[in-house]
Every structure is written in C-alpha cells, then in structure tokens.
Amino acid sequence: MNNIDEKLQPLLAEVIRRNAGEAEFHQAVREVLESLGRVVAKHPHYLELALIERICEPERQIIFRIPWVDDKGQVQINRGFRVQFNSALGPYKGGMRFHPSVNVGIIKFLGFEQTFKNALTGMPIGGGKGGSDFDPKGKSDAEIMRFCQSMMTEMFRHIGEYTDVPAGDIGVGGREIGYLFGQYKRLTNRYEAGVLTGKALAYGGSRARTEATGYGNTYFTQAMLQKTGTDFDGKKVVVSGSGNVAIYTIEKVQSFGGKVIACSDSSGYVIDENGIDLALLQDIKEVRRGRISDYVKRKGAGASFIAADKGSIWDVPCDVAMPSATQNELSGKNARKLVANGVIAVGEGANMPTTPDAVKVFQDAGVMFAPGKAANAGGVATSALEMQQNASRDSWSFAQTETRLATIMRDIHDTCYETADEYGEPGNYVMGANIAGFVRVAEAMRMMGVI
Template identity: 55%
Template structure:
C-alpha cells in the first residue's frame, strides 16, 4: 500500500531534527505494519499518523531568580500527546538535555505504556531544560513556582496529571503542587508522586523498580527460570535503580554493578541491604558521586566514565535504568557474549535500535520499557483514583494491585504473540501491537477529532 510506504517519510518530514522522536516512531511503525495492512479502516482513518501528532504542544518561558539575585531564563514544555483513553498522564523531566524531540518521544512511548496498564490514562510528557543539580532548595522552589505559573492553565485532575521523571522527585513535586494549590485555591490530585501525608500514595516511589522486577520474573517463568542467584547489572543510581536493586535482593538475585553520570561500580561480592542503604544515603540524601561508594567498600571498584561501561561486567540479567540510548550494539554484544539471558528496560528507550535488533536475534529475553517499566505510571493511576475517592489504600493492597497489573501486561503480550503469530516471546512487537490496537479502537470510536 502506497500510503503505508509514505507514512513514515511524511512523519519525519513533518518533524525535522527530532531524532529521538523519529526513533520511537520507527520502532512502533515497524511492529504494527501487519496490523495496518489487515485493517484498511485504520489506514483510511490515518490512526497511526494521528497518534504520532501531539494533540497539543505547549512551550513557554520560565523566569526565576537565583540565590545571588540574578534572573535566570529557562524553557518549559508540556506535550499533551493523546487523550483517547483518559486524561493526559506522564512525567516531568528537569534536565539540560530536555528539548521538544525528547519530550515528544517520551510522550509517544507513554501512549503505549499507559494503554498496556489497562487503566483509563491518556499520555503526555513535559519538563524544562533546568538542572536541579547544584541548586539550593530555594532556587529549586522558585523555579518550580515559576514553571507552574504558566503550566497551571493547561493541567488538572481530569485534564492532564503530570508526575516526576529525571530531576523531578518528591521535593520538586511538593513545590509544584504547592504553587498550583496557591494559584487555583484547590486541593486536587493534579500531580502524582506527592508525599504520603498530602495526597500521595504508598508504594509510588517503589513502583517502577518493583514493577520492573515483577515483569522480569514473569518473563523468566516462561523459560522455567527465576531471579534467584542470577548475577545482575542495574544502570543508574537514582530512585528506579535503587528500588530495582532492593527488589532484586528480595528475589535472591546478586547485583554486582550500578552506575551514575560519573562512572560505574563493580562489586563482585554483590550488593547487600547495608550497602544499598549507603547508596541511597549518598545519592538521594547527599547527592554525591558513586565513587564515594568505592571509598567505603573495599570489594567495590569505581571506573570513571569513559570508553568502558557497566555493560562490560559479565551478568545473567541487565536492567538499564538510566536514560535513553545508554546501551548500544557493542554493549549488547559484550553482554550476550558474557552470558546474558535477560534484559528488561527500567528507563525509557535505553537501548539503541541496533542493540535491540542484536538482542532479539541472539534470543536474549528482551523486555521493552513500555511494558517492563509501566509499574510507575500504573501506581500513579492508582494514586489518581485514591485522590478522587478521598482515601488511602494500604501498602499491602497496592503491592497486590501492582503485581496484578504487571502480570496482566505480561499476559497481554503473550496473548498478542499467539493472536498475531509472532515469534516466541517477542515482547517488543507484542507490546507495540497490543497497545496500538487498544488506542486505535478508542480513537476510531470517538470519530475524527
């Protein structure tokens, strides 16, 4: 079909100089081509192109004053990608690398991730090219308040519900929520990831990391294996990485490596609960480099950022939890040659396309982020429900709900593999096709809007 051949080219031409967005779109396009070929109505309704076109992109100036009294200027964004299944839902990222391409790719990925959860969630993403690192609490507060001075016009509990992402934790969510409440004079669930004393949910900080390990567990059950005694690598040292390590230890796995922007740690003896507490202290509390970890534990070796990466360490399982395109084809080859059996993504699009192709071809179990790291947005959705009901659920209830949702995502992938005749345990194409079909049906039912 000529239209299908021109589809990807047209999207690229419409969105020039946006490589991350192009990468995300190309992956899904390749997965769903067989579906489009068998559904003429989807093609005629231009559903894929409509999913690729944000419903709204908001870009705005953010002016704030630093501790020296100097005015600083940043750029803020909110990409409201798709509302076919519910209000826009997705995180905020505060990082110097933030631009429209990155946020559009993240919002696009969010469409499919949110659909897989089974919850009534649309998709969005936002943030700013602001770097919280090295800033005082006062500077972060003033920036967050300035960001919200514009963004409050475009968000709300039934419209768009942002959450945290890189550079946006509970501190930033608190300042953003306080500003919104002051401006609107309303206490509503406009943000998720809030503190548990003021509208937040238990388990939300742990949700992405726990969900990631749950999904890896379900993947391994398909090959009659478990995480117990598996040697694991977890890139990153932020919240998702820390919690993934915590859950892996609970499952009996041995975590021998983790990283941050300064380099990586190799600890052949493996992480322990005491070591994890120290890692949380230096990263979440003191905001120091992980090199301090090696200073404190003789078994650990720190390698500064350079040619060598964390993926050079032999391991059974890998969990990239840092950022997009952190793991390339050479890393994938090294991991596979060193005995890798499973890779599940904790970050969004952390593997390059060539790395994914290599992993798929080498029969490594590959869990794409839109399925494996959906636990965070799932519990965010449950936080929204609690806010609307005006009540809190127990940790026990939420742990049960999270595991149920991750199991349902896994089962949806297996069902899609069987229905569409995909290769055995092809989670990548299954996640893309299963999510696309759900969003496409909703958009079709709602008409051309």
C-alpha cells in the first residue's frame, strides 16, 4: 500500500477482506486509490460521505446457472455472471465475456473499470459487466445459439434499455449478440432495440461500432503523441492480439502513416517488417477463424512466427506499443525490454493489459502511457451512440458516427491531460483518467443522497 495515501489504506484493506481471492479486482481498486490521495486532500467530503467505499462496492451481483445441450445431446452446465456496478450516471453499460477464465472477480474488475471508463465518455451511462466461463472455441453455431438462448432466458429479467445494456467482449461478437437479442425479443415480446449494443446493421446496430475500440485507442494515442510534437507517421508499432480491437487498431494506425510490424494470438506472434497485411489478417482471423501462424504460411517471405513459449511480442523493437489482447499481458520484464528498445508511447486497447510494475517502468522512463479506461473507451462510447440512434429510431452514416467518436476520444484525452495537470501530475494520464472518472461518478452520487 506504499503508494496509497494513509487515509485510503484502510479502504483497500477492507476491499481485499470483503472480496477474498479476487486478485484482478484488488488490482483495479488499488490502481484507482493510488490516484485519489490529492483528491481527498482537496475534497475531504468524499471520505466523510463514504463515497469511495460505495463506489468500490457493486450495486448488484448476479450469478446463475446456464444449462445447454451440445450437438451430441449431452447436457452441459456453465456459470453466468452480471455485475451491475454503478448506475449513478445512467443504466449499467458494459460487455459480456465468454472465456474459461471468467469468474466473479474478473467480472467485478471489469465492471469497476467500466464505471470510470463510461464516466470519461461524458455519455449518460453507468458501469457493469458480465459473461460466462463458456468457451466458444470449437463450438458449432448451433451449440453457441443454444448456449446464448439459455443464458438470456435467465438474464433477460435483469436487463433493459433503462436498466442494464450489455454488449460484446472477448468471445462475444455479432453472432452471439444476434442470438442473445433474438431470445430477448422472444421472451419479452418487445422489440427493445436499445437493450443490447454491438448489434448488426440489419436490426439496429451502429456503423463504426465494430471498429470503435481500435479506432478510439488510436485516436487517443495519436492525441497523446501530438502533445509532444509527433504522431504515428513513420513509427513502428506493435499491436498484441488479432481480434476485433487489434485488427481495427492496425487499420487506423496504418491510415495515420504508422507501420504495424507485429501482432499475436494465444499461440504466439508474427513479425512482418514490411507491415502487417491487414486484408490477409482479417481473412485468417475474422473469416476463417484460423491461428496467427497461418499468416506466415500464406504470406511467405518477409514474415516469421514465434511460438508463445519461445518469446514475447514485446521483445520486438518498436516506437509505439498497443496491448490489445487481455488483462496483465504486459509485465514489468516486458516493459523494461520495450524501454531498452526505445518505445516512446503505450496505448492500452484491452482492459488493464499492463501490470502495475510495468506501468511504473514506463512512467519512470518518461514513456507516454494511455490507460485502458481512457484509451479504449471508444467502444462503449459508440455503444452509447448506438443507444442514442435506437432511442430516436435513427441510423447515422459511418462518417457521422466516426466523427463523433473522434471528438469524444480527443475530449477524453484532453480531460485526462488537464485533470493530471490540475492535480500536479502533468502528463500522468493514469492519474488524470482515474481522478476525472471518479469525480464525475462521486459528484452524481453525492447529489443523490446515500445510495
């Protein structure tokens, strides 16, 4: 607790006691509390009104059984989660993750982060998160449909466009959202388009939603680079992952003149010094649902594959690193390697992909660092724009939506930068994001009384 103000240390101790074994949640709370010492010194009423304790405690945690039948006729059981963390600014809003690693601690960490991320967008949305330990890999479309229908059969009673609006996350894309939405409509007999976001254009989705998280991270990182008089043009960039966020990060970086030379999946990473062939990557990962090693087989000369047990993507020298896969993927050791290789900026596309010791390495070395709760807020911001379109029975063009997204991301960047400066930590985007997000939520809760 060395970096936490002594007034806040008992709060973290209590969070750890009450949420035993939930390491990711502890990490997320600690990271925010490390930024709040100067806030409580300036505004002691946040402590007096127990606002910080209340923000660290979810409003509601739902855990439920999901039975479904596989293609062999065997009954399978998974566990479902929905943590409705904070609704001070609007209905709970946050994605659903389908992955074997999912447990209540991970969902709470994601919901906690989501609360501040959503506040930073300036949109009227609260924070929530959900998912299941179901693994969609290797499952047929029919199995995934039956699983999603079973999940929604329980979850539908807890969500709604004015209550809780789920979206996608790892393992949950347009296919899964479609099955979930169909079952919600079937159960409720209502065409409530705003109950889920990430929908296909055919039934109320928003243009640019698919691209939004990757685009948004790139817009934020570009704004951060521009603060020091540079930009992506001519920079070598490494993007971890090869899913939705990574693919559209690569696309936007390339449009800004950057050269993405490496990307990855759980099996390892590829290096292509000529720049990643985006069309080939999309065909492999989005169309064929293949492995990243297929890139080398099809690209041939100039590309190489390194298995996960042989090295890390963060060994690749680059100017800008953009971790876009999963939590805690970039360690202190990785950070030291990146710094030694001359990295100047890091933009988090995933949720908390950089470990605390790695963040410290970057900050101590003067590397610009964009935390996920700010840099990857483009996805949820565009989800809120999708909700806005659904509420008005409207549909915007891609250009109109992307223009709004770009404005929101630049505003988030400026808010983080200015808040850090106000509290005596110029250039510390972590502190700026944590304080700005916290103050917006805390002020709304203060005005509503003891809730």
